[in-house]
Amino acid sequence: MSSNNTASRDVVVVGAGFAGLYTTIHARRAGLNVLGIEAGSDVGGTWYWNRYPGARCDVESIDYSYSFDEDLQQQWRWSERYATQPEILRYLSHVADRFDVRRDYRFDTKVAGARWDEDAQVWHISTSAGDTVTARWLVMATGSLSQPNLPDLPGRDSFAGAVYLTANWPAEGVDFTGLRVGVVGTGSSGVQSIPLIADQAAELTVFQRSANYSVPAYNRPLADEEWQQVLEEYPRRRKESWNSAAGSPWGSYSVPYENLAPEEREQVLAESWTRGGVLYGKAFERQTIDTEINDAARVYFERRLRNIVRDEDLARDLTPTDHPIGTKRICTDSGYFETYTRPNVHLVNLRRDPITAITPGGVQTESGFHALDAIVYATGFDALTGALTAIDIIGRHGRTVRDAWKDGAQTYLGIGVPGFPNLLTLNGPGSPSVLSNMALGSEQQGSYALRLILHAAEHGYSSVEARSDAAAAWTAHLGEVAGKTLFADAPSWYAGANIPGKPRTFMPYLGGFHTYTARLDEVAGNGYPGFVFSEN
Template sequence: MTAPAHDLIIVGAGFAGMYTTVHAVRSGLDVLGLEAASDVGGTWYWNRYPGARCDVESIDYSFSFDDDLQREWRWTERYATQPEILRYLNHVADRFEVRPHYRFSERVSSAVWDESGQMWNVQTESGLETSARWLVMATGGLSQPQLPDIPGRDDFAGEVLQTSAWPDAPVDLRGKRVAVIGTGSSGVQLIPTITDAASEVTVYQRSANYSVPAFNRPIDDAEWALQQQNLRHRRELSWNGAAGSPWTTQPVPYAEADDAERAAIFEESWTRGGVLFAKAFNGLTVDPMINDAARAFFERKLAEKVSDPEVRAALTPRDHAVGTKRICTDSGYYEAYNLDHVSLIDLRREPIEQITADGIRTSARLREHDVIIYATGFDAMTGALTAIDIRGRGDRSLREEWRGFPSTYLGVALPGYPNLLVLNGPGSPSVLSNMALTSEQQGDYALRLIDHCRRKGYSSAEAMADAAREWTAHGLELAEKTLFGSARSWYTGANIAGKARGFLPYIGGFRTYIDHCDKVAEADYPGFVMTSR
């Protein structure tokens, strides 16, 4: 019987992959990391577009596992930009010697379970073939870019750019007529940054999103010292919170607050910035009455920012409740539409019919452009996994099985796929939480299971089908009790034609999820089948 070449293969070198690599090596495992990019960074390697910025505060969006690392890295802004986050991840890679365990520019094309050898055989697009007892997929929830299927998309003769695969070299938009398709987070961040250079900016909006100003600022020495003083408590709040951050909803119940108190609480939550607006009141994404009040507050703020009533109407979300799509975090997004050379095309009223060599033809007219930028998002949560030909027990295909809704146990393990562990996958909090801390929790849990099997002499561990069905049903049931299920969002797969609909992340809260995972581990992993060979 051929022995596997490695104990563990980790696919991906973002937060989750790097963390798991560091701790797998510390535990004595022979680890091979595979990464499609030429270096570490994950989403922050690829998403280099102007304005790219995290919507979780820098001090929170960082690793917590090493006190010296937390103290030595000095964040410069409240919400770090892509270049700063990438510098941080490079620093982590250097400090903990991550790179020697990786092979870069290796995109995994297939992974096949070998039952007789109790191992995964992995192949990359370059032809590399290797194997491991365990396979950990740290491929990220937002890492499979999605381009819209528009007639003539490849006919455009000008420059084509994509926010999710932005070139490393500088992009010169001076004096150019630029089209931006998409107004999700990347479009909202990008658009204000290009208005000074471009002679025209035409935004093609498929659906309006809620966006709240970041209220970003440099972190001065006094604020940094205070953050460091309170860091241990801040981390405790984050690890015990619903979303991996120290911020919670206001303690005053909406029903008990008068109009003045409600207005003050909404205002305070607004000035927290970005996604934190959804934490104004407990139940904001559950109770339609509270959500309607948040919607009315938002619309009053929008009226202060956008002068043209027709443009303002087009920018007002009508198809989802506040917070049921991820609230965007912006710096001057709405104000950009007050500029004479910036225009908004509402595709609900004027759909795109064709892309030509010269520009974009809608139902109303042809507009000529020099550059088209696609800010059209991702096949979220599942796309990076189904892009790989993963074959489990009996040659079952994950790609085929997940044409239906994905079934996972704790979001980590999949029935029929022994020794395959998914980090931040469907059924885990992932994108609903602070991904830096969820990556630590997920990496720890995967290694905890691997260590259990090594100590007990098990060659494989696999989720039971019943346990996966129950966990998946539990997650969907929780989501159905909220307003999230009514929104056509990438949380539910609605942005991808033909994708099965259902709420993909675990919505029960980060701390609650950790408790579920710990309970399973402490009871010797009920819901798993362990095999000895």
């Protein structure tokens, strides 16, 4: 399309992950003229870009899927308990085929900027293709974890070897056979990729700033009998998920911690451990609220770790000390701690021995030099806000989202941003987002955005904007809810702690998926108080 060509749409949806696909499919079903814009060459969102070795979802695959179409739910067959990235990508491609959604998308296209036109009550959206699209509504389904974070290390760009980012992995894969490899970062992508990189590399050096809690996935193939049972139980399982705190059917043990004998508590922790990964974080009610309960879960973790890593100094370096267990996302691994017992794997504790420079030949720390052929940055994302502040989204009075959020993100219900009419954000700050099952969360978010759009159309409104006082109150509520938990004590990416200079505010809604959904339904049922509706 030429640079002077302008297309007009009812809705532009940015992103083709779970939220973007759902919203685009249902916008078309509602009779809206919709256009999707996606930077990748195909659908998938986060799962298109995150192709690193071992990439796997930490929500069970049978739950990490759409619930809106019964035929889709019954006909797609998951092969494993925790699906790998290729299988999740195949699933999303299957969804795109089934609902013919690609015809509504422009791929290999980035949104360069967006400007609100007050007179016309539309957004003018410029793209990397050099054209402009006008739309009444701009829906940002850009994902909670989609803006990669590459640390600004001295000499970083001088390295002469190969450099990889787990958040933007080559589609063709990487062969590390015989190479000296350094991995910087031990968050989820590091924990998942390190065992597989160690299988290939001649030498693997892991540079760890913060040790993380990780629990084995206990992954397994789904046998035909188990799968048949899943299909039969889907109605109950989905109902439980929609009425849960995190969008999955798993809850905490029914008997309170204080009512159990020590051996019973141990049994609950052991059973929860075998559920795998993040599910260990909810063995007991109040586990991320009550310090005594949290300490019990921590001590059990440390004992399991030392059963694997017998070297006391190494075990101590691998033991988290900067946050209560579960207040940073517990990683889900396959042989992570076992990897450090291999002779070709070395751990550098950056708190004791920080990086002073990246050089053409490797990494210099205070204590010595590490010669490397390749560096992998498993350094995560500018979470929740990064994908939005990276784009020049200009609202009223020429103010950008970046400017509006310079002291911390403020949204109303995680959906509306004051000063930015007809801009709706999905799975961003102010919503449960990463604290819930993102598949069901994306359905919930996309559905609510479309309810708001259709409500405005039905009543003849040309724009909808979140009130500043409503956004301030909702954002304060996020902090109040988090402040009653141990999450407030953790330097996590939930609060922007991994990005230098980013305001430290707890961004997700911690009050629970079901509670949040009920709140949105209440607001809709009362005519959307907290939003201002305008006529052109």
